[in-house]
Every structure is written in structure tokens, then in C-alpha cells.
Amino acid sequence: MNAVGIDVSKGKSTVAVIQPFGVVIAEPFDVFHTDSGLKELVSLIKSLSGETKVVMEYTGTYYEPVANALHNAGIFVSVVNPLVLDDYDTNRVRKVKTDKLDALKIASYALDKWIKLRKYEPAETVRKTLQIMNRQCIKLNKILVMQKNSLIALLDCCFPNANTLFTSPRRVSDGHEKWVDYVVKFPHVDSVAKLSLMSRFCS
Numbered sequence: 001m002n003a004v005g006i007d008v009s010k011g012k013s014t015v016a017v018i019q020p021f022g023v024v025i026a027e028p029f030d031v032f033h034t035d036s037g038l039k040e041l042v043s044l045i046k047s048l049s050g051e052t053k054v055v056m057e058y059t060g061t062y063y064e065p066v067a068n069a070l071h072n073a074g075i076f077v078s079v080v081n082p083l084v085l086d087d088y089d090t091n092r093v094r095k096v097k098t099d100k101l102d103a104l105k106i107a108s109y110a111l112d113k114w115i116k117l118r119k120y121e122p123a124e125t126v127r128k129t130l131q132i133m134n135r136q137c138i139k140l141n142k143i144l145v146m147q148k149n150s151l152i153a154l155l156d157c158c159f160p161n162a163n164t165l166f167t168s169p170r171r172v173s174d175g176h177e178k179w180v181d182y183v184v185k186f187p188h189v190d191s192v193a194k195l196s197l198m199s200r201f202c203s
Helices: 035-046 064-072 082-087 099-112 125-158 178-185 189-193 197-202
Strands: 002-008 012-019 023-032 052-057 076-080
Touching (some): 002 099, 012 035, 012 099, 023 035, 023 099, 035 064, 052 064, 052 099, 076 082, 076 099, 082 099, 125 178
Antiparallel strands (some): 002 012
């Protein structure tokens, strides 16, 4: 009964292997997410005698090269929500996070939840593509909101409340809002004040 805990980060992972009653088979060590590094990890895990289960955190897309390599090699892999692992056997005294201790913690979790561990299955190609597109869309929306807030902050200095002058919805064609088009043409309150009354209406 071998529990493999993997603390995943960008480009590399920290791995620990333990058995029941606190027997440490492999002290925490680093594995780089390269073909050679993952092949060595697969060979190590397959060399263990007895049943073996691997547990790692769901960390964005960083875990996928490791999880897929182990899954394709026929090794049992379970990917767990980081919040679940954070709540597991938390040592409130330890304030410094270390990959080595986290790898041992994940391995301990694997032993305690041995029967209940859910086997990892790689996402289908279509689903994977949709997940990537969804993440990109979320990132784009965050950037748009950030840029909009930055523009409003700048307007507070030179044209206060310009963003409240219009209530029309976004244009369907390009998503622009009326007030944005307005401040592009009149970026400062003085640019409006200098216009004649007639030209204001014509604008």
C-alpha cells in the first residue's frame, strides 16, 4: 500500500511516497515536467511493490502533464480540490508553506482517504477545448473591466462623471458604450466648454 503525494507547481512537482504507520518510502524530491522527468517518475512508481495510488492538487493546468503521464502508464491517479487538502490535518502553527511538507501531507491524505479516492480521467478533446476557451474569455472580461475602471479613474481627474452621461446599452456590433465614444471625442471638460452652443448640439 503506497501513497504518493505530489505537490504540483509550474514546471516541476515535489513527490513523496509513504506507507501506513508513517513509513516513508521516498523522501520528498523534485520532478521536472519534461518527458525524461515524467518517465523517471513513472518508472519509480511502477517499481513499488503492492498497490499504489497517487494524489495531487487540481492546480489550473499545471497538474495535467503529470496526471496524464501517470494515467497513460496505467497508474491510479486522483486529482483533489486544493481547498479539501488545505482543510485536511491543517497545522495552524506552521506558517511557512514548503513543497516538501505539502507533498507528505498530500500522501497522508491519500492513505486516509484510500477507499474514497476518485480516479482521474482526462477530459475529452472537445471539453478540454471549451475549458481553455472559457478561461480565456474570463481573463478577457477581467482585462476589460480593469481597463474600464482605469478609464473612469482618469476621467475623474479631467471630466468627472462623464461615464454617467449616457444610459444607452452597448452596441451589439463591437460592444462599445456610448460614453466611451463620447470621451474619445471629448476627453476633457474644457474640450466641451470651448465649443459654441450650436456646435455642441451639432456634435
